[in-house]
Amino acid sequence: MAPRALTDFVAEATEILDTLDRELMALEERGSGDPDPDRLNAIFRASHSLKGLSAMFGLEGLARLSHRAEDLLDALRLGKVHLDDTLLEALSQTVDVLHAMLGEAARGEDTADVKERAEVVSAELRRLARGQAVESGDVLDAIGIDPSVRAVFTEYEEHRLRENVKKGVGLWKVRAVFGLDDFDTRLTELNRALKPLGEVVSTLPSSQPGDDASIAFDLIFGSGRDREEIQGALIEGSSLSPLGRVPVPPPSVPLPTNLPPKKAPVWDDVSVSGPALTPISSSGSGISSSPSGLTRLSGGAPVETSMRSLTNTVRVDIGRLDGLMNSIGELLLIRSNIERLAEAARQTQGTALPKLWGQELQREARSLERRLDELQKGVLEVRMVPLGQVFDKLARLMRRLVKESGKDIAFDVSGGDVELDKLIVEELSDPLMHLLRNALDHGVEQPEQRQARGKSGRATIGLVARQQGNHVIIEVKDDGNGLDEARIREVAIERGLVTRDQTEEMERRELLNLVFQPGFSTRRDVSELSGRGVGLDVVKTNLQRLSGLIDIESRRAQGTTFTLTLPLTLAIIRALMVSVSGRTYAIPLNSVLEIVQIRTDALKTIEKREVIEVRGQTLPFIRLARVFGLPEEPRVAHYVVLVGLAQQRLGLAIDDLLGQQDIVTKPLSGRLRGIPGIAGATELGDRRAVLVLDVGALMEELMRATPTSTRDSA
Amino acid sequence: MSSFADLLDRFFYRPDEEVGPYLELAPQTDRAQDPVPEEEPEEFLAFMLEGETYAVPIGAVREILKISDVTEIPRSKKNLIGLINVRGEMLPLYDVKVRLRLAETIPTVRTSKDVARSARVVILRDPEGDAGVLVDRVDGVVKLQLSRLEEAPQLGIDRNAIAGLGRRDDLLFILLDVEQALS
Numbered sequence: 082m083a084p085r086a087l088t089d090f091v092a093e094a095t096e097i098l099d100t101l102d103r104e105l106m107a108l109e110e111r112g113s114g115d116p117d118p119d120r121l122n123a124i125f126r127a128s129h130s131l132k133g134l135s136a137m138f139g140l141e142g143l144a145r146l147s148h149r150a151e152d153l154l155d156a157l158r159l160g161k162v163h164l165d166d167t168l169l170e171a172l173s174q175t176v177d178v179l180h181a182m183l184g185e186a187a188r189g190e191d192t193a194d195v196k197e198r199a200e201v202v203s204a205e206l207r208r209l210a211r212g213q214a215v216e217s218g219d220v221l222d223a224i225g226i227d228p229s230v231r232a233v234f235t236e237y238e239e240h241r242l243r244e245n246v247k248k249g250v251g252l253w254k255v256r257a258v259f260g261l262d263d264f265d266t267r268l269t270e271l272n273r274a275l276k277p278l279g280e281v282v283s284t285l286p287s288s289q290p291g292d293d294a295s296i297a298f299d300l301i302f303g304s305g306r307d308r309e310e311i312q313g314a315l316i317e318g319s320s321l322s323p324l325g326r327v328p329v330p331p332p333s334v335p336l337p338t339n340l341p342p343k344k345a346p347v348w349d350d351v352s353v354s355g356p357a358l359t360p361i362s363s364s365g366s367g368i369s370s371s372p373s374g375l376t377r378l379s380g381g382a383p384v385e386t387s388m389r390s391l392t393n394t395v396r397v398d399i400g401r402l403d404g405l406m407n408s409i410g411e412l413l414l415i416r417s418n419i420e421r422l423a424e425a426a427r428q429t430q431g432t433a434l435p436k437l438w439g440q441e442l443q444r445e446a447r448s449l450e451r452r453l454d455e456l457q458k459g460v461l462e463v464r465m466v467p468l469g470q471v472f473d474k475l476a477r478l479m480r481r482l483v484k485e486s487g488k489d490i491a492f493d494v495s496g497g498d499v500e501l502d503k504l505i506v507e508e509l510s511d512p513l514m515h516l517l518r519n520a521l522d523h524g525v526e527q528p529e530q531r532q533a534r535g536k537s538g539r540a541t542i543g544l545v546a547r548q549q550g551n552h553v554i555i556e557v558k559d560d561g562n563g564l565d566e567a568r569i570r571e572v573a574i575e576r577g578l579v580t581r582d583q584t585e586e587m588e589r590r591e592l593l594n595l596v597f598q599p600g601f602s603t604r605r606d607v608s609e610l611s612g613r614g615v616g617l618d619v620v621k622t623n624l625q626r627l628s629g630l631i632d633i634e635s636r637r638a639q640g641t642t643f644t645l646t647l648p649l650t651l652a653i654i655r656a657l658m659v660s661v662s663g664r665t666y667a668i669p670l671n672s673v674l675e676i677v678q679i680r681t682d683a684l685k686t687i688e689k690r691e692v693i694e695v696r697g698q699t700l701p702f703i704r705l706a707r708v709f710g711l712p713e714e715p716r717v718a719h720y721v722v723l724v725g726l727a728q729q730r731l732g733l734a735i736d737d738l739l740g741q742q743d744i745v746t747k748p749l750s751g752r753l754r755g756i757p758g759i760a761g762a763t764e765l766g767d768r769r770a771v772l773v774l775d776v777g778a779l780m781e782e783l784m785r786a787t788p789t790s791t792r793d794s795a
Numbered sequence: 796m797s798s799f800a801d802l803l804d805r806f807f808y809r810p811d812e813e814v815g816p817y818l819e820l821a822p823q824t825d826r827a828q829d830p831v832p833e834e835e836p837e838e839f840l841a842f843m844l845e846g847e848t849y850a851v852p853i854g855a856v857r858e859i860l861k862i863s864d865v866t867e868i869p870r871s872k873k874n875l876i877g878l879i880n881v882r883g884e885m886l887p888l889y890d891v892k893v894r895l896r897l898a899e900t901i902p903t904v905r906t907s908k909d910v911a912r913s914a915r916v917v918i919l920r921d922p923e924g925d926a927g928v929l930v931d932r933v934d935g936v937v938k939l940q941l942s943r944l945e946e947a948p949q950l951g952i953d954r955n956a957i958a959g960l961g962r963r964d965d966l967l968f969i970l971l972d973v974e975q976a977l978s
Contacts, residue, residue: 411883664867709869751924752977753878753887756871762878762885770866770880 090138091187094131098183101127101176103473106480109169116157116164118241118280124172125154131179142191142199143182149203150175153210159240162209171205177481178202238283238301245280245303253311255300256287257319264296267318271300274314279304399503402464406653409457410745414764416453420446421767461650464504468546468553469497471510475517475544482521489528489539490521496546501553502650505627509555509647512620516557516643517542519617524561524641534638536560552671553649558642564635566592572601593633597621625777628671630725654746656763656773658739659722662711665771666735667744667763672776674723674730676738681717693721693732701731703783708758724776729784746773757782836938839961841968842917842930845897849930850937850961850968857918857925859933862907874977876904879916879927888916888927891976894956904929919973926977937963944970 104124108116128150135143150172156162181195234242245252255275259267268284275281280303287297301324304311312321423446426439472494483490501509520542528538543558570584573595584592595601599618624631628648635641648654648671656667657676677695684691684702691702702721706713721732744763749756760775839850840859858881865877865888876888892898904910913932918925939961947957947969956976961968 414883711869747883747885749878749885751887751921752926753868753871753875753885753924756868758870759868762866762880764880764883764885767864768880769864770878770885772866772868772878 087138087187090134091183094134094143094183097127097131097134098176098180099470099473101131101179102477105169105172105176106473106477108164109173118158121154121158125151125158128154140182140186142196143179143186146175146179146182146199146203146206149206149210150179153206156210159237160244168209171202171209173477173481175202175206233285234283241280241282242301242303245282248303248305250279250303250305251307252324253302253304254322254324255302255311255315255319256297256322257300258287258295258297259318260295264298267316268298271316271319274316275300275302275304275311278306278311278314397463399464402460405460406457407745409453409460410653412453413457413743414768416446416449418768419449457653461502461653464502464650465500466503466506467497468499468501468506468509468555471506471513472497472544472546474510475513478514479517479521479542482518486521488521488525490525491539491541493541493543493545495544496555499546499548499553500649501647505647505650508623508627512623512645513544513555513557515617515620517544520557520559520561520641524559526561531561548649553647555645555647556642557645558640560640563637563639563641564593564596564633565637569593569595573598576601590633593635596633597631628669628777653743656742656744657722658742658771659705659720659735660737660739661705661709661735662713664709664711665739665765665769666705667742667771667773668722668724668733669746669760669773669776670741672724674725677721677723677732679719679721679732679734681715681719695723695732698730701783702734703731704734706734706736708779708783724780729780731780731783733779744771744773834940834942836940839937839939839968839970840917841934841937842915843932843934844892844895844930847897848934848966848968849971850939851917851919851971851973853936855919855921855973857920860916860918860927862904862910862914862916862929864906865904867903867905874901876901876929881918881927886918886925886927888929889977891928891956891971894976902929919977921973921977923974928976937961937966937968939963939968939970 101124104120104127108120108124111117111120128147132144132147132151135141135147153162153168153172157164157168162168178195178198182199185191185195242252255271257268257271272281272284282301282303285299285301287299300319302311308321308323315321419442423439423442426442428439476492476494479492483492525540525542526534531540532538541560543556545556545558547554566589569592570587573579573592574581574584576598578595578598578601579587596617597620601617621631624645624647630646632644632646633641634644655670657670657673659666659668677693679693679702684693686692687699691704692699693702694700700723704713704719705711716736719734720736720738721734723730723732725731742765746761746763748754748761749759758775758779760773760778762770762772765771838853840853840856841848841850843849860879860881863879865879867877868875868887874890874894876890879886879888888904890898890901893901902909910929911931915930915933916927917930917933918927944959944961947960956972958970958972961970
């Protein structure tokens with residue numbers, strides 16, 4: 082397979098699997114019993130799409146397993162088997178295996194382990210699909226529906242009709258006559274109006290066609306509401322009449338077994354992206370009655386369930402968005418140049434012509450700016466995806482892990498609709514996974530212990546996201562053990578991360594932060610899930626890469642909360658422009674906590690290192706000019722930019738603040754790579770290159786020497 | 796009015812001295828010497844460094860620029876003058892005079908005012924990343940026959956950065972080894 086095609090396939094298949102995940106979870110939440118037909122259909126559709134797609138790409142294993150799943154789901158959809166926990170579990174496992182298989186396909190692997198798992202699951206699905214036999218005696222026979230109508234029902238529609246009869250709701254026929262030009266939208270509208278009141282079992286072309294300019298449909302509708310209420314929901318062009326419950330001579334009703342075997346044509350042999358076929362175009366008797374309407378219909382009018390609307394998303398390679406973003410950055414610069422030019426022309430003494438010219442230029446520059454802002458905002462929005470993409474996956478995994486752990490835990494997720502830059506969301510899943518596993522393994526106690534502490538036996542692990550200004554805050558919290566700082570201190574000393582003397586001086590907060598040191602783990606037994614002792618420092622590095630902050634809040638026996646603060650996007654960043662010894666530097670604003678002014682005589686030293694005190698916290702005071710080897714002048718007071726990344730903070734002394742600006746950072750490539758403390762360069766309006774500080778690297782470098790934070794030497 | 800023209804000039808500033816024009820001049824300088832038919836002479840860009848004429852193969856030259864603002868990079872390699880912005884691309888600007896022992900110290904260059912009017916930046920192509928070299932003056936394109944190049948004499952100079960010597964009429968061209976000179 083061409084790499085490009087494979088990439089596309091994996092992207093699409095992943096999307097389908099995500100849908101499967103989500104819908105299965107929703108199904109599970111409702112518990113066993115009567116499943117929501119729409120949900121079931123969505124799952125069925127997803128597995129069908131996956132089957133077709135995998136077969137198309139020659140991935141037989143994937144195709145076979147999704148085919149099995151599809152069979153089972155079809156049986157479920159048709160009411161041949163009932164939804165219960167075993168079935169849900171089997172489906173959930175199937176999705177896991179499908180994920181694994183897809184992963185292998187993406188990497189071009191094919192292991193026996195996954196194959197074996199697929200075999201096991203496949204056999205289970207098959208066993209379940211055979212399931213219980215349908216009960217004998219057809220309730221549909223009793224209500225009496227025009228055989229010509231009944232003959233066009235698909236097996237699935239018949240099943241739904243039967244379910245409605247069983248529920249004892251009224252069956253109605255809604256006749257709708259719509260103009261040929263807009264019948265598809267009108268029909269969708271009608272469906273939407275009816276939906277809240279009951280179930281649209283089938284949409285059939287009417288046996289009494291309308292005039293030449295219109296097309297008539299019969300919607301078979303099951304509803305527990307009374308006639309007035311349904312009548313009220315109807316839109317123009319539709320009318321209501323009762324269906325069935327009219328005694329019909331039994332002999333004229335053909336038994337369902339006499340009908341030709343049918344399958345819902347919607348699902349079979351339809352390409353994933355093609356227009357949806359509807360029962361109408363596939364049914365026998367309906368066609369002949371309104372041939373004129375049908376030619377239109379085959380043009381792809383979705384009637385009941387359309388595959389066309391499977392997803393509204395467009396997949397775009399993030400690299401292309403980066404490219405777009407860069408050109409916007411360039412455009413912004415040209416804009417400011419034009420403006421500068423206009424300003425200069427306007428101020429030129431003498432002839433009136435350039436003055437007028439300047440004014441006009443300026444006006445144009447302003448409208449260009451407006452458009453550019455829109456464009457920039459638009460592209461940024463395209464990059465934004467809901468956190469739910471990651472949260473859903475995590476929820477699934479957590480459910481499995483909780484089951485395996487044997488602990489009684491409620492997993493609370495909220496804020497999945499908060500949006501973040503796609504790149505950040507992708508990078509977040511690993512750190513969040515680590516934190517959640519930690520909460521599950523180390524945080525939450527066994528039920529007995531919880532009860533002994535007077536807490537409810539059921540523990541809660543929470544994953545909460547919310548937006549706060551230009552940042553997104555994500556909290557991972559548990560109401561378990563809390564962190565044991567004494568134990569942390571011992572382990573840190575044992576591992577040689579700090580000396581005992583150093584810990585004497587450390588505050589609780591600093592002690593807690595030791596858990597972010599590489600190689601730190603407080604539990605001796607290495608569980609299967611976590612505790613490999615790599616977790617938290619990986620979390621820290623991952624977050625630093627995303628210009629994020631992490632903080633711990635913990636109380637003994639009450640719980641632990643990790644708070645992650647992330648910027649909304651990394652593509653165009655807002656930067657603080659500062660000057661140091663006459664040079665201009667840009668400091669990414671997302672790592673700036675605050676700016677304070679400190680009088681030189683307020684500086685203190687600890688072991689000859691300068692420190693400042695900001696609201697009771699002692700922070701290292703670093704003169705940027707000194708770090709960069711630039712000439713310094715004695716000053717009475719300093720501007721100090723407090724920067725923080727992950728759990729570290731320090732104050733950078735600078736000469737002057739020049740303001741804020743949106744910048745596109747260009748990495749220093751080739752020969753300039755690896756210059757310490759410089760993330761890249763950006764150009765300002767006057768085409769001057771300005772260096773962008775790499776706050777993370779600077780801090781790593783500068784903190785390495787400070788006594789309170791012993792750095793990893795590895 | 797003149798300041799406006801100046802602004803326009805700066806705004807639309809471009810590689811104002813592409814190699815192209817020099818190529819046209821080249822055959823004329825060649826006319827005096829009778830060409831050796833069996834060997835095609837190679838073209839070199841000649842430029843001045845502290846009164847000496849140096850040359851690099853024309854293929855290694857990407858463009859020639861007037862000097863604009865240079866941003867100094869703290870804690871970078873010694874021979875780096877700074878960072879220049881070439882139409883949005885951030886390129887390093889190097890000094891080769893110290894490497895060639897033509898000068899004692901790296902000049903501090905921040906704006907065009909810090910250099911002579913004739914000074915230019917020669918942007919060289921390099922697999923490690925294109926880079927600019929500050930030269931005192933660009934002289935033009937010269938054709939030299941590779942077979943007639945001489946080896947640099949032992950003069951106690953660092954010969955690593957010198958690929959050889961070329962002669963045309965009474966002029967001496969010192970061929971620069973680009974890779975070595977920038978390292």
